[in-house]
Amino acid sequence: xxxxxxPMANFSxxxxxxxxxxxxGGVIFIIGIVMTLKATSFRPKTNPKHxxxxxxxxxxxxxxxxxxxxxxxxxxxxxxxxxxxxxxxxVLAVIVTWLTFHRTKGxx
Numbered sequence: 001x002x003x004x005x006x007p008m009a010n011f012s013x014x015x016x017x018x019x020x021x022x023x024x025g026g027v028i029f030i031i032g033i034v035m036t037l038k039a040t041s042f043r044p045k046t047n048p049k050h051x052x053x054x055x056x057x058x059x060x061x062x063x064x065x066x067x068x069x070x071x072x073x074x075x076x077x078x079x080x081x082x083x084x085x086x087x088x089x090x091v092l093a094v095i096v097t098w099l100t101f102h103r104t105k106g107x108x
Contacts, residue, residue: 014072022065029061044101055101063091 033054043050066089073082100107 018068018072022068026061026065030059033057039101051101055097059093059097062097063090066090066093 033042037044042050042054044054066086070082070086073079073085
């Protein structure tokens with residue numbers, strides 16, 4: 001069957017590889033972060049630079065996850081919603097990461 005005669009992409013060709021890549025990649029990412037924290041070579045609680053880099057690592061992972069998902073949506077014909085969703089999710093990710101890692105002492 002020629003490529004131009006193929007039907008619209010289905011779940012197993014679009015979203016399943018995405019879920020596999022970021023699901024398994026996320027597990028490996030978390031394992032790596034936990035290993036560095038347990039080895040005490042990475043101390044975000046006591047070193048402000050380490051806190052900054054932990055935030056950058058997490059936001060970087062979320063950034064690529066969201067952008068890849070937005071590109072998939074755009075390729076499937078949902079250009080507007082891909083852009084809107086990507087912006088909303090990125091703003092939420094920045095806010096949640098900021099609130100999680102940049103609290104001042106004594107604030108609940």
